[in-house]
Amino acid sequence: MDFDFAAIHGALPFLWKGMLYTIELTLYAAIGGLFFGTLLALARLSPWRALSLAAAGYVNLMRSIPLVLVIFWFFFLVPVILQVAMGHERPPMIGAERTAIITFIMFEAAYFCEIMRAGIQSIPRGQVHAAQALGLTYSQCMRLVVLPQAFRNMLPVLLTQTIILFQDTSLVYVISATDFVGAAAKIAQRDGRLVEMYLFVAAVYFVICFTLSALVRRLQRRIAVIR
Amino acid sequence: MIEIENVSKWYGSFRVLTDCSTRVARGEVVVVCGPSGSGKSTLIKCVNALEPFQQGQIRLDGTPVRDPGTDLPRLRAKVGMVFQHFELFPHLSITRNLTLAQEKVLGRPADEARERGLRLLERVGLSAHRDKFPGQLSGGQQQRVAIARALSMDPVAMLFDEPTSALDPEMINEVLDVMVELAHEGMTMMVVTHEMGFARKVADRVIFMDEGRIVEDAGTEEFFGSPRSERAQHFLARILHH
Numbered sequence: 001m002d003f004d005f006a007a008i009h010g011a012l013p014f015l016w017k018g019m020l021y022t023i024e025l026t027l028y029a030a031i032g033g034l035f036f037g038t039l040l041a042l043a044r045l046s047p048w049r050a051l052s053l054a055a056a057g058y059v060n061l062m063r064s065i066p067l068v069l070v071i072f073w074f075f076f077l078v079p080v081i082l083q084v085a086m087g088h089e090r091p092p093m094i095g096a097e098r099t100a101i102i103t104f105i106m107f108e109a110a111y112f113c114e115i116m117r118a119g120i121q122s123i124p125r126g127q128v129h130a131a132q133a134l135g136l137t138y139s140q141c142m143r144l145v146v147l148p149q150a151f152r153n154m155l156p157v158l159l160t161q162t163i164i165l166f167q168d169t170s171l172v173y174v175i176s177a178t179d180f181v182g183a184a185a186k187i188a189q190r191d192g193r194l195v196e197m198y199l200f201v202a203a204v205y206f207v208i209c210f211t212l213s214a215l216v217r218r219l220q221r222r223i224a225v226i227r
Numbered sequence: 228m229i230e231i232e233n234v235s236k237w238y239g240s241f242r243v244l245t246d247c248s249t250r251v252a253r254g255e256v257v258v259v260c261g262p263s264g265s266g267k268s269t270l271i272k273c274v275n276a277l278e279p280f281q282q283g284q285i286r287l288d289g290t291p292v293r294d295p296g297t298d299l300p301r302l303r304a305k306v307g308m309v310f311q312h313f314e315l316f317p318h319l320s321i322t323r324n325l326t327l328a329q330e331k332v333l334g335r336p337a338d339e340a341r342e343r344g345l346r347l348l349e350r351v352g353l354s355a356h357r358d359k360f361p362g363q364l365s366g367g368q369q370q371r372v373a374i375a376r377a378l379s380m381d382p383v384a385m386l387f388d389e390p391t392s393a394l395d396p397e398m399i400n401e402v403l404d405v406m407v408e409l410a411h412e413g414m415t416m417m418v419v420t421h422e423m424g425f426a427r428k429v430a431d432r433v434i435f436m437d438e439g440r441i442v443e444d445a446g447t448e449e450f451f452g453s454p455r456s457e458r459a460q461h462f463l464a465r466i467l468h469h
């Protein structure tokens with residue numbers, strides 16, 4: 001079988017656009033997921049039972065359903081939810097790409113929630129007591145003392161989750177969003193160059209993820225030294 | 228200054244504190260001692276409502292602690308607290324540890340907070356370490372910073388929960404020296420400690436606790452001279468013969 005590098009070369013601009021979307025989706029999902037995940041973690045740890053049960057229910061639901069299904073559901077549901085929320089007559093057309101961003105933020109929030117919850121629980125009670133004894137309110141204590149330490153302690157895990165997320169974003173292919181894999185699939189179909197395209201895509205994912213994982217391991221060792 | 232009236236506290240069905248009553252007058256230094264698990268930490272944490280209690284009342288400078296209308300953060304800001312394990316904020320520099328609550332709780336401008344913090348750091352002899360992080364300091368140094376941090380809030384009273392018991396022996400005195408100085412300056416202090424040398428030197432009264440009760444509450448001379456309860460006698464015999 002002949003392996004045609006030219007097939008890849010010609011497709012690079014289109015693949016690059018796909019990669020940009022993949023990166024964009026990963027960053028949105030990581031930052032949004034961390035933000036909402038932290039709020040969920042605070043809700044789960046709150047003494048108010050209704051709130052903590054609701055948060056736990058959401059997190060467990062998300063973590064028990066395959067991501068592909070969540071993506072499918074949201075693809076159909078998000079326009080309807082937006083329609084109701086904004087009071088429009090017909091579902092707004094927001095496109096697969098934006099639906100995917102919302103979906104991933106909601107899905108990743110469940111995973112980041114569990115990481116941040118573990119991080120918050122790893123902070124000794126004495127730290128909270130010290131903050132309160134100085135007169136800080138609950139929210140100041142969380143914002144200034146507990147969350148920064150939880151985030152720092154969990155940084156390697158958060159980054160590892162982000163690397164997994166980077167790979168998982170390829171699932172948006174099922175709603176025909178043009179991410180890196182989606183772009184490659186379209187070219188592969190058009191030119192009949194499946195082997196070249198999928199090998200190339202796999203190689204790119206491998207290099208990126210392997211490099212990032214190595215960096216996270218180095219970071220982990222440095223954090224261990226500081227502590 | 229601190230009035231503790233018939234305080235009782237339960238953890239579930241376990242009664243940690245039983246009818247504890249005592250008072251610490253302005254400028255007075257009171258040492259609290261007793262065997263491990265007798266409720267010393269719990270009692271001192273009830274004073275600034277770090278631990279809730281179910282019965283009785285504590286008044287801090289006249290303000291009832293166990294009252295739904297009391298603004299707890301404001302109340303707590305008025306009393307300094309020093310912990311066994313220092314509890315400096317490890318992600319913040321020493322200077323930031325000293326200024327954070329001054330700015331966020333008292334609303335002091337940054338430069339004023341910094342000036343006040345650094346003056347106190349100088350006072351505990353650690354100016355050279357202002358830009359370091361807590362993890363880079365020895366235990367004794369961290370505890371001195373923790374005392375400076377509490378003082379930066381201009382507290383009307385100071386609570387200490389075994390401030391030297393997590394320290395290596397050679398560091399105990401550097402912390403006790405700071406505390407003795409504070410006592411001589413007239414600070415109102417409630418100190419949980421087993422350092423009987425410190426108690427003899429500066430305490431006005433000694434409280435002995437056992438199984439959640441205040442068993443003995445006497446003047447320092449009287450306590451060391453002739454403890455009334457048998458348990459206190461045993462306790463003293465044990466820790467003084469080391």
Ligand SMILES: Nc1ncnc2c1ncn2[C@@H]1O[C@H](COP(=O)(O)OP(=O)(O)O)[C@@H](O)[C@H]1O
Binds near residue numbers: 238262263267270
């Ligand atoms: N959070 C808690 N839950 C249940 N029991 C506790 C808790 N904290 C302390 N206790 C118990 O309360 C008792 C008094 O504890 P503490 O005040 O720390 O004693 P001390 O400081 O005198 O050593 C001990 O028997 C301890 O096991």
Ligand SMILES: [Mg+2]
Binds near residue numbers: 267268269389
């Ligand atoms: Mg204790």
